[in-house]
Amino acid sequence: MSPQMLSLLADATVQTLLMVVVAGVLATLAGVPLGLFLALSGAGDLLPRPGLQRAIGLIVNATRSTPFIILVVAIVPLTRLLTGTSIGTAAATVPLTLAAIPFIARVVESAVREVDHGLLDAARAMGAGPGQIVTKILLPEARAGIVRGLTLAAVNLVGYSAMVGAVGGGGLGDLGIRYGYQRFMPEMMLAVVLILIIVVQALQSGGEALARRLDKRNPGN
Amino acid sequence: MDPIVTGQDAPDAFMVRLAGITKIFHGKDGQTVAALAGIDLNILRGGITAIVGPSGAGKSSLLRAVNVLERPDTGTVNVGGRDLTSLDDESLRRARQSIGMIFQHFNLLANRTVAGNVALSLELAGWPTAKIGPRVAELLNLVGLTDKATHYPAALSGGQKQRVGIARALAPNPQLLLCDEATSALDPETTRQILALIRKINRELGLTVLLITHEMAVVREVADQVVVLEAGRIIEQGPVAQVFAHPQHQTTRCFLLGETGTELPPALAARLLTTPIADGATLIRLHAVGELAASPLLSDLGAAGIAARLIAGRVQPLGDRPFAGLIAALTGNVGAIDNAIHQLRARGAEIEVLGHVATDAVTAG
Numbered sequence: 001m002s003p004q005m006l007s008l009l010a011d012a013t014v015q016t017l018l019m020v021v022v023a024g025v026l027a028t029l030a031g032v033p034l035g036l037f038l039a040l041s042g043a044g045d046l047l048p049r050p051g052l053q054r055a056i057g058l059i060v061n062a063t064r065s066t067p068f069i070i071l072v073v074a075i076v077p078l079t080r081l082l083t084g085t086s087i088g089t090a091a092a093t094v095p096l097t098l099a100a101i102p103f104i105a106r107v108v109e110s111a112v113r114e115v116d117h118g119l120l121d122a123a124r125a126m127g128a129g130p131g132q133i134v135t136k137i138l139l140p141e142a143r144a145g146i147v148r149g150l151t152l153a154a155v156n157l158v159g160y161s162a163m164v165g166a167v168g169g170g171g172l173g174d175l176g177i178r179y180g181y182q183r184f185m186p187e188m189m190l191a192v193v194l195i196l197i198i199v200v201q202a203l204q205s206g207g208e209a210l211a212r213r214l215d216k217r218n219p220g221n
Numbered sequence: 222m223d224p225i226v227t228g229q230d231a232p233d234a235f236m237v238r239l240a241g242i243t244k245i246f247h248g249k250d251g252q253t254v255a256a257l258a259g260i261d262l263n264i265l266r267g268g269i270t271a272i273v274g275p276s277g278a279g280k281s282s283l284l285r286a287v288n289v290l291e292r293p294d295t296g297t298v299n300v301g302g303r304d305l306t307s308l309d310d311e312s313l314r315r316a317r318q319s320i321g322m323i324f325q326h327f328n329l330l331a332n333r334t335v336a337g338n339v340a341l342s343l344e345l346a347g348w349p350t351a352k353i354g355p356r357v358a359e360l361l362n363l364v365g366l367t368d369k370a371t372h373y374p375a376a377l378s379g380g381q382k383q384r385v386g387i388a389r390a391l392a393p394n395p396q397l398l399l400c401d402e403a404t405s406a407l408d409p410e411t412t413r414q415i416l417a418l419i420r421k422i423n424r425e426l427g428l429t430v431l432l433i434t435h436e437m438a439v440v441r442e443v444a445d446q447v448v449v450l451e452a453g454r455i456i457e458q459g460p461v462a463q464v465f466a467h468p469q470h471q472t473t474r475c476f477l478l479g480e481t482g483t484e485l486p487p488a489l490a491a492r493l494l495t496t497p498i499a500d501g502a503t504l505i506r507l508h509a510v511g512e513l514a515a516s517p518l519l520s521d522l523g524a525a526g527i528a529a530r531l532i533a534g535r536v537q538p539l540g541d542r543p544f545a546g547l548i549a550a551l552t553g554n555v556g557a558i559d560n561a562i563h564q565l566r567a568r569g570a571e572i573e574v575l576g577h578v579a580t581d582a583v584t585a586g
Contacts, residue, residue, distance in 0.1 A: 118328040119330060121290060123345070124317070125290055126345045127314040129314055137330065143332065214332070219373075
């Protein structure tokens, strides 16, 4: 493989990682509170707002059921408004973030709901307020599940980031399509796929190792 | 219903005063179930009071009404002189910090160490960090878990977990400890150890304890006062020795049978007659507490010319007094038997004449 090709690969890898990290961080900042809200706002929950919960749940489901490639095209006006363009890595980050928020919200919701209800009783009996219950009970007890969910979200983002390549988003997907597919360079395609596999593997094992370390529910951890 | 203790009716004598407590649950099919159907109950300060009853009697709802974890539909909950039902959320939260609670399934945080779990109640109560460490060490010493401070709950046995629960509940210096079936998930030996710890805390710290249980053994072992609950109502209450020796209500009697070892064997129950027969035996169930239980009851009967055969029975400690429960088959002169029963009752024994059987029913096998 020529030095130009290697430099293209390096640039594309950096772009992909940048998209995944930026979209991942932004989506976590929005998705964790949203997931907490979904978990705590049902009728009979800690902060019951069942009407709002249903409305947000509906939006979350709608976003998750929209095919990603359609979401990318559909929100082009928003992308232009935020980044001034609809092409390139920065622009691609907008639909990636938007797609990851509802996913993260749902995984956080399910991790929080899995916290033993008896702990809430104990916390309330000790005089804990809703804020303390969230910060001292729910988030610490759900942390392993949340980390596993975020790992899953990051892996999905790697896949989605390759897809935005198809619409001019840059990154490894873009490289694979333009060089590997359109210019018939199988070695380029192979290199792109290998790098993606390595990135996904690294995310998955890193996330799992962290989740295991945080999870004290089983003896020996 | 009379208060638990008469002659001690100064307001300070009671840690908890429940008045007119009702709680109704609405089922999905529109049915309503009264979990609590008008409870008036005063809990003696400094004592250990046990609320017993079959499952579904409303024990749990009653206990959770005391710290308003479940808000009653009507009635007032007064703890340590404050009406908790009238407090706003913030004041209620502060009031709960002076009411400790332990649970059947311990409810410890899996991701906090033993010391971290004990510290939690102090953090929630807003203790300064510098004071939390020493207080946690003090509590772990009290419950005998100093060497487990850095372990996680997953590495502990059930009894150890409950000790952590107790330490956590006691850390903010509560005046009242609520125990929600605290030993129901433990084996008998561990149950005894935990009950001994609760007794010790009650005696040494003067803490008022209110516990719910479905096991009469727990009541016998640890409680001073007992309240029997059925279908959301109090059907009987009083000092444990009194209720055990002289249960007034049929449900209480049934509940006590298994615990006192005075269940009539089925083979005998099948042959039971209501009228005396010639050369038959009279079956009695006898409960006695204290001096009477320790006295030579059987030889007293023998002296009256009555042969007493033991069918079932048990003598066990009730607090620090012996408590005897037995079923005996009495044979002899009918008049002498009546007379003996009369005399034993006069000495304080609780005697129930179960019926009569042919003599071979008690001598065979």
